Amino acid sequence: MNLTYEKCGDYLIPNxxxxxxxAGEVRKFELMRKSYVENHRRGIYSGLLLSGKLxxxxxxxxxQAEERFDLLIEQMAKQEGVTEQLxxxxxxxxxxxxxxxxxxxxxxxxxxxxxxx
Numbered sequence: 162m163n164l165t166y167e168k169c170g171d172y173l174i175p176n177x178x179x180x181x182x183x184a185g186e187v188r189k190f191e192l193m194r195k196s197y198v199e200n201h202r203r204g205i206y207s208g209l210l211l212s213g214k215l216x217x218x219x220x221x222x223x224x225q226a227e228e229r230f231d232l233l234i235e236q237m238a239k240q241e242g243v244t245e246q247l248x249x250x251x252x253x254x255x256x257x258x259x260x261x262x263x264x265x266x267x268x269x270x271x272x273x274x275x276x277x278x
Contacts, residue, residue, distance in 0.1 A: 177211065190226035191219045193275050202278060226274045233266035 166173040195215075198206045209215040238244075241258065248255040 185216070185220045185223075188223055188227075190230075190270065190275060191223040193271065194222045194226075195219055197276055205278065222274060226270050229274060230266050230270050233269055234262055237262045237266060 165176045167176055168174075198209070206215070209218050238259070241262070243255060243258045243262065247258075
């Protein structure tokens, strides 16, 4: 973090210039985490932002959340018998069940990873 000051009247105001952030795509779970921390954990958000670690933190959370989400979907689909055979026989039933599984998996990920500190 480069810290320089700008004179404004009799006061010196800091110009906060963060270090370059790591490259990575902004995706669903990352945005959810950022929104949560920004709105409910303001001190942590400010600390991460000022230290230049916010993007790194969000990318780490995104990776963990996606891995957990994929694993949950795979396990739930296997446990409930949602297979390619069902997809071939009755597509609408397969879609309903997969949408339900995805919604439950997303809720679990939100509670375990996104809203947890």
